[in-house]
Amino acid sequence: MKLLIYIFLCSIDILSAGSVDERRFVNYIDISFLQGMNFEKGASYSGGNMNSSIGFLYDFNENKSLSLDYLLSYSGPSISYENRFFDERIINHSAMIEYSTRLSKYVRLRPHIYYGKEYRKDSAIGNFTDNLYNNDSKGFGLSMDYYPSRDNTFTTYMVYRKIEFPNYTDLLYEFLNPGVATEIGGGLYDNNLYRFGAKLMSGEFFYSIDYTMQRYTNQKIIESDASYGNDKQKDDEVELRIGMQHRISDSSIYPAFTYTIHSSNQNFLRFKSFTDVTPVFVADAYDYKELGFDLPVYFKFIGLDMNLSAGFKNRDYSKRPPRNSENNYIYGKKENDRLFSFSLTASKKINDLASFVFYYSIVNSSSNNKFEYYIPFNYTGQMFGIGYKISY
Amino acid sequence: MKLFLFIFFIFSPNTFASLGDTGSEMVAQIVSDPARFFYEIKADSEESLPVSSGKTYTLSVELFPTLVPFTYANASLNYNIYKEGKLSANMPQIDLMIGAQYMFGSKIAVNLTNDINDANFWGYDAGVMFSNSFNSRTRTFYGYRHSFLSAKLDLKKDKNYELLGVRINSFDSSFSENSIIFGVETLKDINKYWAMQINYGFSNNTLAARLSWYGKWFELGFNIYPEGVLVVHPTWSLRLGF
Numbered sequence: 001m002k003l004l005i006y007i008f009l010c011s012i013d014i015l016s017a018g019s020v021d022e023r024r025f026v027n028y029i030d031i032s033f034l035q036g037m038n039f040e041k042g043a044s045y046s047g048g049n050m051n052s053s054i055g056f057l058y059d060f061n062e063n064k065s066l067s068l069d070y071l072l073s074y075s076g077p078s079i080s081y082e083n084r085f086f087d088e089r090i091i092n093h094s095a096m097i098e099y100s101t102r103l104s105k106y107v108r109l110r111p112h113i114y115y116g117k118e119y120r121k122d123s124a125i126g127n128f129t130d131n132l133y134n135n136d137s138k139g140f141g142l143s144m145d146y147y148p149s150r151d152n153t154f155t156t157y158m159v160y161r162k163i164e165f166p167n168y169t170d171l172l173y174e175f176l177n178p179g180v181a182t183e184i185g186g187g188l189y190d191n192n193l194y195r196f197g198a199k200l201m202s203g204e205f206f207y208s209i210d211y212t213m214q215r216y217t218n219q220k221i222i223e224s225d226a227s228y229g230n231d232k233q234k235d236d237e238v239e240l241r242i243g244m245q246h247r248i249s250d251s252s253i254y255p256a257f258t259y260t261i262h263s264s265n266q267n268f269l270r271f272k273s274f275t276d277v278t279p280v281f282v283a284d285a286y287d288y289k290e291l292g293f294d295l296p297v298y299f300k301f302i303g304l305d306m307n308l309s310a311g312f313k314n315r316d317y318s319k320r321p322p323r324n325s326e327n328n329y330i331y332g333k334k335e336n337d338r339l340f341s342f343s344l345t346a347s348k349k350i351n352d353l354a355s356f357v358f359y360y361s362i363v364n365s366s367s368n369n370k371f372e373y374y375i376p377f378n379y380t381g382q383m384f385g386i387g388y389k390i391s392y
Numbered sequence: 393m394k395l396f397l398f399i400f401f402i403f404s405p406n407t408f409a410s411l412g413d414t415g416s417e418m419v420a421q422i423v424s425d426p427a428r429f430f431y432e433i434k435a436d437s438e439e440s441l442p443v444s445s446g447k448t449y450t451l452s453v454e455l456f457p458t459l460v461p462f463t464y465a466n467a468s469l470n471y472n473i474y475k476e477g478k479l480s481a482n483m484p485q486i487d488l489m490i491g492a493q494y495m496f497g498s499k500i501a502v503n504l505t506n507d508i509n510d511a512n513f514w515g516y517d518a519g520v521m522f523s524n525s526f527n528s529r530t531r532t533f534y535g536y537r538h539s540f541l542s543a544k545l546d547l548k549k550d551k552n553y554e555l556l557g558v559r560i561n562s563f564d565s566s567f568s569e570n571s572i573i574f575g576v577e578t579l580k581d582i583n584k585y586w587a588m589q590i591n592y593g594f595s596n597n598t599l600a601a602r603l604s605w606y607g608k609w610f611e612l613g614f615n616i617y618p619e620g621v622l623v624v625h626p627t628w629s630l631r632l633g634f
Binding site for chain 2: 024025026027028029031033035046047048050054070072074076089091093119121124125126127128129388
């Protein structure tokens with residue numbers, strides 16, 4: 001089989017500021033584009049990523065400003081673990097208006113309003129309009145920055161999002177009542193998201209804690225008899241993060257640990273087929289604890305700007321047993337998923353703004369869950385590339 | 393008939409590695425939404441760069457791939473209605489953009505073959521572009537464009553047409569898109585520019601990254617459609633400023 005390996009990586013990171021002294025209006029544009037070739041289990045496929053944003057800032061005076069930020073991202077077929085499966089495509093775009101006011105020398109307040117849309121597609125053919133997981137989100141938030149000294153910054157925030165899934169129908173009802181899907185409306189997965197967090201940056205170190213609550217407005221928990229209970233689904237997540245930024249000459253290193261505790265009152269029913277009359281019930285199937293470690297390193301080597309990045313995640317489900325390849329639960333064990341990633345980026349400047357970029361990454365996923373009909377758990381994937389990069 | 397279809401699909405084997413499964417998948421993508429595919433070829437010709445400093449008009453004609461081989465006669469005109477900083481330091485340059493496209497090759501194909509009753513592809517676009525200077529060599533630009541394409545192919549009913557194992561059907565559809573454009577332009581030398589931009593169509597989720605180099609007469613570049621049938625479109629156009 002003849003393979004075409006092509007990667008196109010472009011990145012622009014430009015902050016545009018006014019060259020005229022009296023200008024109060026400034027705008028910035030940030031664009032990164034990655035198009036690559038993925039290899040996994042003998043198969044190969046192209047895919048890419050794009051992240052871009054455009055922002056406008058108006059300074060009323062040195063203490064007050066108003067900004068509008070528009071963000072657009074695309075995630076194509078990828079070995080990346082961000083996608084639910086390799087062939088999934090995601091487009092996300094959002095707009096946020098933020099007002100920033102400095103209350104004193106030490107305190108700044110930043111309220112914002114937000115509106116975003118996310119579209120997904122499962123394969124090359126088709127469109128982004130009718131996917132189950134398409135969602136709209138809108139909301140507001142408030143951040144407060146406290147500067148007790150030059151080397152210390154403390155930020156705390158709260159965010160509210162109303163997330164609506166217009167295409168998300170009652171899958172259980174459809175499954176139990178084949179042929180009635182067209183009569184069912186979407187919105188079953190609609191939820192209100194609340195997030196509170198705090199972050200301290202002290203010298204080279206940072207520490208953060210985030211607490212996220214999702215309260216579903218329609219989705220009820222599933223009971224062991226395949227009926228819905230009275231309680232609606234509630235998800236909670238706590239994330240603790242600690243890391244540092246250390247510079248040595250032209251090199252810098254950013255190690256960070258993350259610990260996540262996720263809990264949900266939702267249960268799971270496993271149907272092996274449409275004719276399965278004895279589905280298996282798994283209580284609290286979505287509870288897990290996850291430990292993550294990231295180690296990005298930046299340095300110069302033979303005239304190239306290098307970025308080495310390694311990452312590791314270990315997720316342990318509290319109640320969910322793993323499944324064998326026949327879709328049978330292995331009782332007495334709990335599901336454990338591990339993911340290791342490594343990437344290398346080498347950039348060669350060709351003028352003041354532009355660089356050629358060489359890119360390689362490898363992802364290894366392993367799990368004691370061997371049932372991979374919908375989502376891959378055990379694989380090693382690689383991505384190669386060469387591209388172009390623009391940066392100020 | 394197949395010759396006519398291959399004119400449309402000629403880039404499939406050239407842009408990608410093989411004609412096998414990949415080619416069949418590409419043809420299937422085109423058949424499932426033909427107007428989208430022809431829209432991307434048309435979109436290559438849509439001018440989306442600001443009028444250069446010191447100029448009032450920019451006239452551009454896409455030579456490749458829109459004109460050759462896809463036979464879209466095309467022209468785009470950008471007209472500068474406001475120069476940056478003329479009234480206020482905070483006010484960006486403002487340009488109006490219009491363009492039109494017509495595939496004359498489709499009519500020729502109708503006359504040359506007995507397999508096609510009718511074929512007609514035409515489109516237009518219009519928009520507005522704003523640009524701000526970062527310094528004397530670099531500008532950021534952003535804008536909005538509305539695009540329309542009418543695509544019609546009426547095959548004889550008494551035959552089955554296949555390409556790479558995929559059945560080709562008649563279609564009569566249109567594609568209307570509303571796009572946000574934003575990017576950066578840099579002056580490299582006298583009359584030599586480089587630009588990178590993103591075009592996102594929020595009506596149909598069409599997405600393109602454009603990288604281009606242009607001078608006094610011509611523009612060279614790559615248009616990348618990550619969700620397109622042909623991901624990378626090399627482009628070459630005549631671009632004149634007055």
